[in-house]
Amino acid sequence: MAKSFRYRDIVILAILLFISFTMMGFSQTKITVQFKSVAYAMLFPFQYSGAKSITLVKDFFASIRNNRYLKQELVTTKGLLEEYKRTQHEFEEIKRENERLRSLIGIQSELEYETVIAEVVAKSPQNLYKTIIVNRGKESGIERWMPVVAYQDGVKCVVGKVIDVQAFSSRIQPLIDQSNYIGAMLKESRYSGLLVGQSPVSEQCLLQYLDRRATIEYGDIVVTSGMGGIFPKGILIGEVVSVSKKTYGIFQESFVQPKVDLGRLEEVYIITKRVAEDYFSDFTGER
Amino acid sequence: MIPVKRYVVFIIFVVLAIFFQSTSLYDNINVRNAAPDFILIIICITAFLSGPIPGQILGFVTGLVVDILSGGLLGLFAFTYTVIGYGVGLVGQRVLGKSVLITITLLFFVTLIKAAILSMFAALFLKPGYFGYFAGGMVFLEAVMNGLIAPLLFMIINRIQTRVAD
Numbered sequence: 001m002a003k004s005f006r007y008r009d010i011v012i013l014a015i016l017l018f019i020s021f022t023m024m025g026f027s028q029t030k031i032t033v034q035f036k037s038v039a040y041a042m043l044f045p046f047q048y049s050g051a052k053s054i055t056l057v058k059d060f061f062a063s064i065r066n067n068r069y070l071k072q073e074l075v076t077t078k079g080l081l082e083e084y085k086r087t088q089h090e091f092e093e094i095k096r097e098n099e100r101l102r103s104l105i106g107i108q109s110e111l112e113y114e115t116v117i118a119e120v121v122a123k124s125p126q127n128l129y130k131t132i133i134v135n136r137g138k139e140s141g142i143e144r145w146m147p148v149v150a151y152q153d154g155v156k157c158v159v160g161k162v163i164d165v166q167a168f169s170s171r172i173q174p175l176i177d178q179s180n181y182i183g184a185m186l187k188e189s190r191y192s193g194l195l196v197g198q199s200p201v202s203e204q205c206l207l208q209y210l211d212r213r214a215t216i217e218y219g220d221i222v223v224t225s226g227m228g229g230i231f232p233k234g235i236l237i238g239e240v241v242s243v244s245k246k247t248y249g250i251f252q253e254s255f256v257q258p259k260v261d262l263g264r265l266e267e268v269y270i271i272t273k274r275v276a277e278d279y280f281s282d283f284t285g286e287r
Numbered sequence: 288m289i290p291v292k293r294y295v296v297f298i299i300f301v302v303l304a305i306f307f308q309s310t311s312l313y314d315n316i317n318v319r320n321a322a323p324d325f326i327l328i329i330i331c332i333t334a335f336l337s338g339p340i341p342g343q344i345l346g347f348v349t350g351l352v353v354d355i356l357s358g359g360l361l362g363l364f365a366f367t368y369t370v371i372g373y374g375v376g377l378v379g380q381r382v383l384g385k386s387v388l389i390t391i392t393l394l395f396f397v398t399l400i401k402a403a404i405l406s407m408f409a410a411l412f413l414k415p416g417y418f419g420y421f422a423g424g425m426v427f428l429e430a431v432m433n434g435l436i437a438p439l440l441f442m443i444i445n446r447i448q449t450r451v452a453d
Contacts (some may be wrong), residue, residue, distance in 0.1 A: 009339045009373070016347045016369045023354075023362030024412050032361055039355045047356060050306035058312050125308035126356040127322060127429075128405055129418060131358050133309075164358055171358045178416050200420035203320060264315040 037117055041166045047133070048169070051122040113232060115269040116140050117147075118170070132160070132172040132197050134268060142170050145275040147231045150260055150268045157236045157259035158182065158224060159268050170270070174262055175237065176203055183228030184256075187221040189214050195222070195237060195256065204241060204255045212252050217241045222256050232274055294341065296448040297333040301349050306328050309356065321425035323432040324398065326353065330368050331375045331397055331437065332444050335390075339376030345370025360412050371397055388449045390441055391434040398430035 026032045118134035134141050148159040160174035173180050176199040183190035184207055191214035193207045207222060220240040226233030238258040245252040304325035307313055316322050326349060334342025346368030353364040375397060382389045402421045409417035420426065 009343075009376075012340060013343055013369065013373045017366060019348070019363040020347070020366035020369060024360055024366065026409060027361045027412060036361055040358070043352065043355055047306070049308055050302070051309045054306055054310045054312060058310070120311070122309040122356075123314075124310070124359070125305050125313075125326065125353055126324070126357055126364065127320070128409065128417075129357045129359045176415050198416070199418075200425075201416065201422075201447055238358070257359060263317070265309065266311075283291075 034211075037166065039165065040164070040171075044169050046167060047122050048135070090211075112275045113271045116142060116269055117272050118142075120265050120267050120268060121169070128175055128200050130174050130262065131163070132174060132262070132265065132268075133169050134172060134270070135172050135237065136169065136270060137168045138167045139167055142192055142270055143272075143274060145230055146273060147235075147237055148172050148268050149269045149271060150265055152260060152264075155236055155259060157238075158231065159260050159262075159265065161230055162270060172268070175258055175260070176205060176262070180226065182231060182237065183225040184222050185225040186210075186214065186216065186240075187223045189216075189220075191216075192225040192227060193251075193253075202255075205238070205255050206253055207256050208253045209239070209251045210253060212245070212250055214252065216240055216254050218242070218251070230273075232271065290452055292451045293337070293448045296444065296451055297337070297341070297345060299327065300347065301326060301329045301446055305349070305352060305356070318381045318432070319428060320424060321428035321432065322428065323436050324401070325436070325440070327368070327371065327398065327401060328394065328433055328437050328440050329444070330372050331379075331394060332441050334372045334376035335379035335441070336376075336445065336448065337376070338380055339373045341441040342376035342379075343369045343371030344372070346370075360409060363408050363412075364403060365407065367401055370404060371401060374397075374400075387438045390438050396433040398433045399426065402426040402429075 023032065083166045086182045116136055118136035118140075120132055121135045122133040122156035126127070134184045142162060142165050144162055144165055148161060149156050150156075150159045158175050160172045160177070160180060162170045163173040175182055175195070178195040178196040178197050178199060178201075179260060182195040183192065183197040191211050193210040196206045196208060197205055198204055210216065218240060222237045224231040224233060224235045224237060236259050238260075241257045242253045243252065243254040308325060309384065313322060330346045330349060333345050347365050350365035350368035351362075352367075354361050357364070376392065378393065381395070406418045406421035409420065
């Protein structure tokens with residue numbers, strides 16, 4: 001009896017492992033990707049409501065704790081608002097002057113894209129992947145490969161790109177993910193390279209293929225180069241934290257600490273910049 | 288007769304763990320990029336208390352849900368949690384309730400096994416760089432955290448499921 005029971009255990013184990021392994025093998029095929037999408041669309045309402053209710057409990061306690069700081073912040077904010085009003089006026093003047101000078105020397109204004117604000121509703125339940133789920137999808141005009149940015153400490157910085165879109169939700173692959181590549185460059189020296197995520201091994205990114213002649217220093221600012229086809233040029237990525245210059249080869253590389261803090265990300269801005277799907281079919285760089 | 292009520296307790300706990308790990312709240316308990324895996328702990332406790340079959344089935348279903356929610360390699364967590372559910376179910380029945388130290392040690396090694404399977408298949412099917420997940424020190428930190436949390440969760444779940452079964 002005990003022997004047959006053990007036999008049954010092993011048969012069930014073998015079946016389950018076979019199914020899992022087969023799914024892994026076919027994970028990148030169209031039918032499996034579609035299955036994942038359909039299954040995720042079914043699970044999303046549960047994940048959304050579950051994660052939302054846990055966040056609500058957290059926010060409730062946080063709001064009680066933060067209440068005493070509100071009055072103090074209100075006074076500070078009023079002061080800042082006055083200052084901003086003055087600055088806004090000056091800014092408008094400078095902007096007009098800038099536009100006029102640009103048109104005089106024949107440079108077109110940088111293209112500005114519209115953004116869709118989205119709320120972070122959930123994230124991957126495992127540390128192996130760092131994907132983020134937001135509450136905007138096809139109904140808001142979101143498409144695959146759209147770039148995502150966030151404002152943290154008053155600075156616009158890169159978060160990642162949209163990799164999967166459902167009707168009312170999208171999945172974002174953050175820049176720290178190993179599968180994420182972004183065309184990047186050093187803000188000061190303008191040398192460009194390819195930024196690759198390192199997660200789950202590290203929260204830092206690796207800036208590869210930098211010209212050996214570039215002088216890179218700790219703290220150098222890294223921005224998007226616009227060459228990858230997804231991100232517009234000039235968005236802040238992070239700061240150089242270490243440089244590795246080997247005695248051979250024509251390139252050097254450096255580690256970059258991303259500016260965005262994914263742990264305290266609540267809202268993101270999806271830039272509605274369309275990237276043609278066939279763009280990736282014969283291009284193996286940023287994707 | 289199948290103890291449905293007991294299984295419902297395990298399912299509720301595992302669902303709560305998935306929800307919790309999907310929130311930003313989970314990021315707050317990260318230490319050096321490592322955090323306890325409550326899902327793994329609950330699968331282990333289920334296998335511990337109910338044996339290899341419930342352990343591996345819960346492991347498979349939970350792993351599949353995690354795979355779908357993560358958007359990563361489909362079947363990766365299903366495979367890993369199935370192996371763990373079965374393995375812990377076999378070992379657990381021999382050492383069940385013997386000492387807290389055994390629970391801690393078991394969870395420590397189970398976490399290392401989880402990381403080894405995940406990084407091996409992720410490196411094989413996704414990108415070789417994923418192998419660094421196992422090589423990194425954070426896995427050991429996660430293993431220590433899991434080992435320390437497991438006895439407490441074991442006590443809570445065991446008490447609830449015994450009361451429900453009565």
